[in-house]
Amino acid sequence: MSFIEKAKAKAEELLGRAEEVYGQSHGDAAAQVAGEAHRLEAEVELEEERAEEAARGSGAPRPTDEDGRTVG
Incomplete structure (x- = not known):
């Protein structure tokens, strides 16, 4: 990538x-679900890239918080 x-x-x-925030604040369920x-689609793409980097051995794995987001 x-x-x-x-x-x-x-x-x-x-x-x-x-x-997603717009949908929540305006009571628009369709916007919230679309958001x-x-x-989630973008997070999957980024996580796939992190997995590919780890498989290639391109350095130490990136630390993540309890939600799986990269820290630092």
């Missing part, structure tokens, strides 16, 4: 989070 693909995945994750779907 190139730098640009990583940036796109992160942007998609942030867009999904924003859409969650965008966020």
Whole structure:
């Protein structure tokens, strides 16, 4: 995954989070579900990349919090 693909995945994750919050705050269940779907799809892409990096042995694994998000 190139730098640009990583940036796109992160942007998609942030867009999904924003859409999810919008849905929650406005009582729009469809927007909330769509936002969650965008966020989860992007998180899967990023996690796949982390797994590929670990399999290639490109350094120490990145520390994560209890939600699986990279720390630091």
